[in-house]
Amino acid sequence: xxxxxxxxxxRAADLLxxxxxxxxxxxxxAVASARLAKLEAALxxxxxxxxxxxxxxxxxxxxxxxxxxxxLAQEEAARAALGSGGLQAAxxxxxxxxxxxxxxYIVPLLPEFLDQYPGVRLDLRLSDSPFDAxxxxxxxxxxxxxxxxxxxxxxxxxxxxRILCAAPSYIATHGAPATPEDLADHRLIAxxxxxxxxxxxxxxxxxxxxxxLSKGRVIIDDGLSQKLLTVQGAGISLxxxxxxxxxxxxxxxxxxxxxxxxxDQAKLWLVYPSSHVLSPKVRVFxxxxxGKIGRNPVWMT
Numbered sequence: 001x002x003x004x005x006x007x008x009x010x011r012a013a014d015l016l017x018x019x020x021x022x023x024x025x026x027x028x029x030a031v032a033s034a035r036l037a038k039l040e041a042a043l044x045x046x047x048x049x050x051x052x053x054x055x056x057x058x059x060x061x062x063x064x065x066x067x068x069x070x071x072l073a074q075e076e077a078a079r080a081a082l083g084s085g086g087l088q089a090a091x092x093x094x095x096x097x098x099x100x101x102x103x104x105y106i107v108p109l110l111p112e113f114l115d116q117y118p119g120v121r122l123d124l125r126l127s128d129s130p131f132d133a134x135x136x137x138x139x140x141x142x143x144x145x146x147x148x149x150x151x152x153x154x155x156x157x158x159x160x161x162r163i164l165c166a167a168p169s170y171i172a173t174h175g176a177p178a179t180p181e182d183l184a185d186h187r188l189i190a191x192x193x194x195x196x197x198x199x200x201x202x203x204x205x206x207x208x209x210x211x212x213l214s215k216g217r218v219i220i221d222d223g224l225s226q227k228l229l230t231v232q233g234a235g236i237s238l239x240x241x242x243x244x245x246x247x248x249x250x251x252x253x254x255x256x257x258x259x260x261x262x263x264d265q266a267k268l269w270l271v272y273p274s275s276h277v278l279s280p281k282v283r284v285f286x287x288x289x290x291g292k293i294g295r296n297p298v299w300m301t
Contacts, residue, residue, distance in 0.1 A: 003075050005039040006068045007091075008032060009047055013065050014092060014123060016055045018048070069139070073279040089280040090119030097142035099126040100223030100243055101268070105293050106142075113288050120281050128191075128223045139282050143269045144240065154271035155286055157294040161241040162262035164209070165253040169233035177236075177257060180207035187235035188214040192221050197238070200263035207260065209238060238262060245299040268294075 004025075012021035012032075022032025040047050047061035057065065076091065097106060103126075110122065125138070144160045166176075170187075177183050180199050190211035199207045211217055218234060220226050223243060230237045231252050247253040270286050272278065 001042075001071065002035075002039065003072060005035050006071055008035055009039060009061075010065065010068050010072065011092065012036065012048060012055065013057055013061065014094075016057075018050070018055055073139075073282075076279040076281070088119070089117045089284045091279075091281050092121045092123050093140065093281045093285055094123045094125070094138045095140050095142075095285070096125040096127075096138045098128050098144060098223065100128055100227075101142065101144070101240075102126045103224065104242070106289065109288070109292050113285065116288070117281070117284055120285070129221055138272075139279070140270060140272050140285060143271050145264075145266050145269075152271045153274045154269040155290065157268040157270050157290060158242070158297040159300060160266045160268050162238055162264075162266065163241060163244075163258075164236055164256040164260065165230055165239050165244050165248070166236045166256050167231055167233040167252065168254055170230075170235065171254065171256075173233070180209060180257060180260065183209065183211075183236065183257075184213050185215055187217070189218040189220060189226050189229050189235045189237040191226070192219050194238075198263040199257070199260045202259045202261075206263070209262070211238075242268075242297065242299040 008021055008025055008027070011024055012018045015021050015024075018032050018036060019029040022029055025032070027035070036048065043064070045060040045064070046058050047064060049056045049058050072091070076088075102124075107126075114120070114122070142157065143154075174186060177186055188211040194211055196208045196210040196212075199209050201207065218229060220229070223239075226237050227239060227243055227247070229235070230239070231247060236256050244253050248255065270289065272282060
């Protein structure tokens with residue numbers, strides 16, 4: 001199979017623009033269109049719908065796209081294996097991560113990464129809403145949960161301790177809960193579909209955090225907005241330590257039930273589909289993030 005044509009198809013699928021994809025690969029628009037048409041003829045399927053106004057993926061194209069990415073990743077890995085030992089990182093890296101973490105820790109590092117690896121293009125999906133790393137055809141994703149999915153492999157980036165917080169103004173007005181059961185009488189800010197979560201006392205005792213049972217509840221789907229609401233005194237929220245360590249240091253937030261932490265074994269994982277070859281672009285990005293963030297997480301010091 002013509003891997004150059006596959007590379008063109010993948011780029012066109014990312015951009016939904018055949019001419020722009022061709023330009024990225026040094027091809028004239030007419031040459032790019034002809035090469036894609038030849039690939040479709042060889043496969044016996046229309047991969048891209050074309051109209052005078054737009055380009056879109058066909059159903060067959062959407063099904064074929066993950067396989068095309070994998071073939072290209074295999075080629076990159078094979079070329080690297082035949083090289084002198086150095087990784088030649090190049091191509092588009094599709095990376096997904098929670099927006100709250102990315103804004104604080106990843107986005108500020110990206111100019112340095114791009115300077116180090118000028119052949120890599122980044123296609124980012126940054127959202128605190130749940131995502132599927134496989135269905136989304138991501139090369140790499142950051143997850144802050146236990147790694148239990150057998151279809152994924154990963155490397156640990158850092159610990160992810162989660163604690164309850166509130167603003168001093170909230171505590172002054174509503175008081176501080178003395179036990180987890182007291183949370184039912186407080187205003188809680190929680191993510192949508194957040195069910196009961198286990199709380200572990202420092203002495204080993206077990207309890208639970210159940211926002212649906214509280215008197216007042218703000219439902220939200222963005223971690224940064226949750227933190228800002230908490231800082232403004234809207235209620236108590238469960239936060240990752242990496243998200244609030246600066247506010248705890250400044251006094252803008254204080255810990256609630258400080259002897260308790262969430263007990264769900266969550267960690268920050270860099271994950272990729274287990275069926276994928278770890279291509280040079282993915283490997284260098286993982287190594288970069290672990291070196292810059294995971295080696296000495298600022299929130300754990």
